[in-house]
Amino acid sequence: MSEPSGGAPARPTPDPVADPGAERVAAELSAVVGRLLRRLRSSSADSLLTPSQRSVLARLQDDGPATTAALARAELVRPQSMRLTLGALESQGFVTRAPDPEDGRKSVVSVTERGTATLAGVRAAKRSWLAEAIAGELDGAERRALAEATELIARLVDE
Numbered sequence: 001m002s003e004p005s006g007g008a009p010a011r012p013t014p015d016p017v018a019d020p021g022a023e024r025v026a027a028e029l030s031a032v033v034g035r036l037l038r039r040l041r042s043s044s045a046d047s048l049l050t051p052s053q054r055s056v057l058a059r060l061q062d063d064g065p066a067t068t069a070a071l072a073r074a075e076l077v078r079p080q081s082m083r084l085t086l087g088a089l090e091s092q093g094f095v096t097r098a099p100d101p102e103d104g105r106k107s108v109v110s111v112t113e114r115g116t117a118t119l120a121g122v123r124a125a126k127r128s129w130l131a132e133a134i135a136g137e138l139d140g141a142e143r144r145a146l147a148e149a150t151e152l153i154a155r156l157v158d159e
Contacts, residue, residue, distance in 0.1 A: 039129070040126045040130065043126050043129035043130075044122040044123075044125035044126055049094075050088075052075070052077075052081075056075060056082070056085050056089065057094055057095070057119050058119060060095065060109060060115075061111050061119055065109060065110040066108065067106050067108055068107070069106075092114075093112055093115070094111065094112060094115030094118060095109050095110065095111055095115055096112050097110075
């Protein structure tokens with residue numbers, strides 16, 4: 001492979017006409033998204049939240065207060081596991097419980113101001129890492145291509 005004047009190996013130029021096939025694209029996209037998620041998680045590792053705690057906190061922030069059972073269903077875990085996750089979040093002051101106005105035997109979990117601030121910090125750390133990686137690794141044309149790819153991925157997941 002020839003090297004451009006900068007000394008870095010030349011990247012192979014993709015054939016814009018060749019169709020890689022849905023199965024191949026799906027496999028490669030799945031692998032890359034998995035690596036991206038791991039990098040994003042590690043960019044906010046100092047938040048003291050486990051991935052499941054972050055997920056529950058984000059769900060409560062985005063969707064509003066919920067019961068333990070509703071959260072367990074949404075997160076695809078058993079209610080016992082959700083109770084443990086919520087207990088850890090509550091002990092750190094990230095969530096609070098209140099009686100369910102429709103059924104006093106249940107409680108509704110909500111995010112506290114501290115939980116909102118912590119989640120905002122986690123999200124900011126992730127965005128910051130990703131923005132720095134994009135700015136440092138991609139030129140303008142590549143950023144435009146990534147923006148277009150992002151729109152396509154959003155269309156796939158928002159169906």
